[in-house]
Amino acid sequence: MNGKSNHFSMCHFRFCIxxxxxxxxxxxxxxxxxxxxxxxxxxxxxxxxxxxxGKCEKMLxxxxxxxxxxxxxxxxxxxxxxxxxxxxSAEQQVFDTHGVDTSDLERIPDGKTFRWFGRYDxxxxxxxxxxxxxxxxxxFQPKLSESSRNARLVFLGNIQPxxxxxxxxxxxxxxxxxxxxxxxxxxxxRESLLQTIKGVDVVIINDAEARQxxxxxxxxxxxxxxLSWGPKxxxxxxxxxxxxxxxxxxxxxxxxxxxxxxxxxxxxxxxFAGGFMGYLSSQEKLDEAAMRRAMIFGSVMxxxxxxxxxxxxxxxxxxxxxxxxxxxxxQMTSFEEIPFERAVRAV
Amino acid sequence: MNGKSNHFSMCHFRFCIxxxxxxxxxxxxxxxxxxxxxxxxxxxxxxxxxxxxGKCEKMLxxxxxxxxxxxxxxxxxxxxxxxxxxxxSAEQQVFDTHGVDTSDLERIPDGKTFRWFGRYDxxxxxxxxxxxxxxxxxxFQPKLSESSRNARLVFLGNIQPxxxxxxxxxxxxxxxxxxxxxxxxxxxxRESLLQTIKGVDVVIINDAEARQxxxxxxxxxxxxxxLSWGPKxxxxxxxxxxxxxxxxxxxxxxxxxxxxxxxxxxxxxxxFAGGFMGYLSSQEKLDEAAMRRAMIFGSVMxxxxxxxxxxxxxxxxxxxxxxxxxxxxxQMTSFEEIPFERAVRAV
Numbered sequence: 001m002n003g004k005s006n007h008f009s010m011c012h013f014r015f016c017i018x019x020x021x022x023x024x025x026x027x028x029x030x031x032x033x034x035x036x037x038x039x040x041x042x043x044x045x046x047x048x049x050x051x052x053x054g055k056c057e058k059m060l061x062x063x064x065x066x067x068x069x070x071x072x073x074x075x076x077x078x079x080x081x082x083x084x085x086x087x088x089s090a091e092q093q094v095f096d097t098h099g100v101d102t103s104d105l106e107r108i109p110d111g112k113t114f115r116w117f118g119r120y121d122x123x124x125x126x127x128x129x130x131x132x133x134x135x136x137x138x139x140f141q142p143k144l145s146e147s148s149r150n151a152r153l154v155f156l157g158n159i160q161p162x163x164x165x166x167x168x169x170x171x172x173x174x175x176x177x178x179x180x181x182x183x184x185x186x187x188x189x190r191e192s193l194l195q196t197i198k199g200v201d202v203v204i205i206n207d208a209e210a211r212q213x214x215x216x217x218x219x220x221x222x223x224x225x226x227l228s229w230g231p232k233x234x235x236x237x238x239x240x241x242x243x244x245x246x247x248x249x250x251x252x253x254x255x256x257x258x259x260x261x262x263x264x265x266x267x268x269x270x271x272f273a274g275g276f277m278g279y280l281s282s283q284e285k286l287d288e289a290a291m292r293r294a295m296i297f298g299s300v301m302x303x304x305x306x307x308x309x310x311x312x313x314x315x316x317x318x319x320x321x322x323x324x325x326x327x328x329x330x331q332m333t334s335f336e337e338i339p340f341e342r343a344v345r346a347v
Numbered sequence: 348m349n350g351k352s353n354h355f356s357m358c359h360f361r362f363c364i365x366x367x368x369x370x371x372x373x374x375x376x377x378x379x380x381x382x383x384x385x386x387x388x389x390x391x392x393x394x395x396x397x398x399x400x401g402k403c404e405k406m407l408x409x410x411x412x413x414x415x416x417x418x419x420x421x422x423x424x425x426x427x428x429x430x431x432x433x434x435x436s437a438e439q440q441v442f443d444t445h446g447v448d449t450s451d452l453e454r455i456p457d458g459k460t461f462r463w464f465g466r467y468d469x470x471x472x473x474x475x476x477x478x479x480x481x482x483x484x485x486x487f488q489p490k491l492s493e494s495s496r497n498a499r500l501v502f503l504g505n506i507q508p509x510x511x512x513x514x515x516x517x518x519x520x521x522x523x524x525x526x527x528x529x530x531x532x533x534x535x536x537r538e539s540l541l542q543t544i545k546g547v548d549v550v551i552i553n554d555a556e557a558r559q560x561x562x563x564x565x566x567x568x569x570x571x572x573x574l575s576w577g578p579k580x581x582x583x584x585x586x587x588x589x590x591x592x593x594x595x596x597x598x599x600x601x602x603x604x605x606x607x608x609x610x611x612x613x614x615x616x617x618x619f620a621g622g623f624m625g626y627l628s629s630q631e632k633l634d635e636a637a638m639r640r641a642m643i644f645g646s647v648m649x650x651x652x653x654x655x656x657x658x659x660x661x662x663x664x665x666x667x668x669x670x671x672x673x674x675x676x677x678q679m680t681s682f683e684e685i686p687f688e689r690a691v692r693a694v
Contacts, residue, residue: 074687122564217469219587220605240566241588244602251679255591255600258567279687292682323686330684332598335639337677339670340421340626 037150038281039174040067041080041142041167042157042270044087044105045114047310051264052122059310060091061116063157063180066267069311070274070301072098073322075281077274078148080104080167084111084136094315104148111136124262124306125239144170153281155273156200158182161193168199176286178202178277180269186212198230204273206237219244220251233291235276237269245295252292254333257303257325264309268302271314275301300325384497385628386521387414388427388489388514389504389617391434391452392461394657398611399469406657407438408463410504410527413614416658417621417648419445420669422628424621425495427451427514431458431483441662451495458483471609471653472586491517500628502620503547505529508540515546523633525549525624527616533559545577551620553584566591567598580638582623584616592642599639601680604650604672611656615649618661622648647672 040063047061064081071077078101083091087107095102114137117130142163154171156164156179168177179200185193186209193213197203203226207219216222219236223246226234234246240262242255276298283290300322307313387410394408411428418424425448430438434454442449461484464477489510501518503511503526515524526547532540533556540560544550550573554566563569566583570593573581581593587609589602623645630637647669654660 218607218609220607224607238588241585242600242602244605251605252682253589253602253605253679254682255589255602258598258600260565260567260571262565282687289683293685296682297687319687323688326686327684330682332600333680333682335599335601335643335677336636337674338640339673340629340644340666341670 037147038071038075038077038153038155038277039080039144039148039151039171040064040071040077040155040157040274040277041164042067042155042159043114043137044079044081044083044091045116045137046086047266048115048117049264049266049309050119051124052120053261053263054309056264056309059312060094061267061310062114063159063267063270065094066270066305066311066314067155067157067274067277068095068100069098069314070271070305071278071281072100072274073301073317073319074275074278074297077101077278077281078104078151080142080144080148082106082108082114082136082140084113085109087113094311098315101147104143104145106143108136118266120265124265127266142167152176153277154178155277156180156196157270157273158185161185161189161196165192165196165199168196176201176280178204178273180204180273181209181213183209183212194229197226200231202233202235203231204235204237204269204276206239206269210234210236220246235295237272239265239268243272243295243299245291247288250288252288252295254295254299254329257299257329258332259303259306262306265306266310268305271305271311272298272302275299296326296329297322299329384494385418385422385424385500385502385624386427386491386495386498386518387411387418387424387502387504387621387624388511389414389502389506390461390484391426391428391430391438392463392484393433394613395462395464396611396613396656397466398471399467400608400610401656403611403656406659407441408614408657409461410506410614410617412441413617413652413658413661414502414504414621414624415442415447416445416661417618417652418625418628419447419621420648420664420666421622421625421644424448424625424628425451425498427489427491427495429453429455429461429483429487431460432456434460441658445662448494451490451492453490455483465613467612471612474613489514489517499523500624501525502624503527503543504617504620505532508532508536508543512539512543512546515543523548523627525551525620527551527620528556528560530556530559541576544573547578549580549582550578551582551584551616551623553586553616557581557583567593582642584619586612586615590619590642590646592638594635597635599635599642601642601646601676604646604676605679606650606653609653612653613657615652618652619645619649622646643673643676644669646676 042063044065045062046058048057064079068077068079112135114135115133119128152175154174154177158180177200210222214222214225223234236244240256244253276294279294279297304313389410391412392409393405395404411426415424415426459482461482462480466475496517499522501521501524505527524547557569561569561572570581583591587603591600623641626641626644651660
């Protein structure tokens with residue numbers, strides 16, 4: 001079919017738009033809608049990905065795509081981003097079917113959508129970027145409509161920290177703002193990133209980034225340092241080892257959902273963030289208990305994401321499937337709280 | 348004091364025998380004693396360890412030492428091992444004070460005790476062996492007394508798999524036998540190791556060893572493979588990421604206790620195993636619920652172990668300290684089981 005090695009099986013879908021289940025009812029009262037509004041700023045991209053198990057030459061990707069499709073199972077979500085003339089009705093239908101609001105997704109007809117070319121070897125924890133075409137993303141200036149500026153929760157996806165800060169300043173009344181970043185910005189825009197981090201409530205990064213950002217090898221000390229800069233909470237993603245939530249006074253850690261095969265990890269972090277923020281957005285109280293459940297829902301969504309290429313698996317989820325894995329998380333982390341004295345008397 | 352770099356602070360104790368608290372009453376009824384009996388076969392050694400934070404030129408170490416001191420907080424424990432003429436009353440006092448039975452610790456007056464020289468760099472997960480003097484351990488042939496052969500639970504510490512199997516065959520009536528191993532035996536005595544694994548109930552190894560043993564990179568698949576060889580349970584230690592318990596039908600995973608400073612990881616794995624097996628030994632039913640609590644107690648003991656050189660910290664523990672960390676584990680892993688449908692209605 002593609003004249004390349006038989007080692008790769010070509011993907012047989014383009015955007016996997018066939019198996020949707022609309023994740024929520026179409027109508028809501030306006031009070032609820034405002035309350036449940038979640039905004040994400042980030043990339044909408046076309047990804048080309050090779051893994052040891054297959055390759056896909058063009059599929060919907062980018063932080064805002066993975067985030068919003070994941071979050072759509074829990075809440076109303078709006079995207080701020082930019083795409084080119086190659087963005088078609090097929091991609092739009094993915095967002096539409098999931099009720100994702102793309103009013104603030106800017107279209108540049110004579111430009112091309114951001115493209116990422118990546119590869120994973122057997123260590124699926126590490127993505128190798130083969131090529132990046134920023135295209136219309138190079139000049140991206142996030143523009144927020146009135147509705148977007150009124151969002152209750154905001155996720156600043158992994159983009160240049162000046163842009164993240166610009167968006168953050170346009171949502172002064174947001175109840176909770178979270179941020180993701182990456183090694184590139186830690187290396188090239190550190191001061192701007194630190195300033196941006198000061199202004200957000202939650203930082204969501206992986207363990208290598210937490211160490212790199214602080215220069216501290218011990219993760220617990222690194223976490224304390226990041227929290228001392230201003231955020232109320234830090235979430236550290238640890239890939240196959242799970243995730244941890246740090247606040248000033250508490251620590252919560254969960255394993256990853258045990259998967260016998262990981263097919264394509266692209267977007268797992270944004271899918272986690274989408275589940276986390278999406279679930280929080282559905283909750284009235286954004287307290288520690290809600291954050292802990294949100295961590296589980298984030299992990300559940302990420303566990304589905306890696307099972308197929310791109311957003312394919314998450315696109316066709318049901319709430320039953322999501323809740324089943326949520327319950328499995330409970331089972332796989334539960335133990336009875338019987339301190340040793342009592343246990344001994346029981347003999 | 349030692350003419351070496353100021354970077355290292357010399358340890359000011361030899362075996363840290365000053366701060367003991369006897370972990371259990373001296374008398375027990377004989378039925379309880381039989382029921383609670385735990386046997387470990389492994390090394391009693393002198394370790395020399397350098398870490399980025401200090402060095403200690405000679406301290407009590409070895410798998411049986413770390414294991415038995417840890418287990419002594421929960422149960423009656425006996426050591427099968429061998430030491431040389433350099434084993435002194437100071438070391439013996441450590442075991443005596445913790446009620447560890449050393450009747451089957453063979454003494455060879457004209458031999459020397461096993462010595463290990465190791466170093467850790469800032470990545471404290473990886474020990475570098477600088478030198479090993481097997482000494483009396485080279486000719487070690489475990490000899491079990493009648494009391495040892497009647498042990499209810501047995502831990503086969505990390506020694507040559509033929510020797511482990513020899514011990515296992517001497518305790519046919521043991522209710523539960525667990526085994527540890529290492530890369531050396533996976534590489535040099537694979538067939539013997541597989542045969543030994545077939546005959547035990549629980550395998551306790553780290554994630555790299557699980558992958559190496561099976562040749563399978565995915566840990567969940569590797570675990571299933573190991574269980575298919577015979578053991579009823581597999582425990583995978585993941586260092587700073589915690590530990591996981593696999594059985595045929597269940598999966599349980601816990602994070603590590605969050606430590607801001609890890610001083611010396613030597614013996615953490617054996618200290619974990621000591622807490623795990625020691626706690627199980629205190630329990631009447633060795634079911635999944637007991638195994639899960641035992642995982643927590645194992646992790647608690649390991650978290651103390653790494654805070655000071657060698658066995659120093661674990662030697663001076665109290666049950667209150669142990670139970671406090673057990674309760675912290677509950678706090679840092681707990682979340683409410685509210686599937687998404689219910690949560691949404693709560694808005």
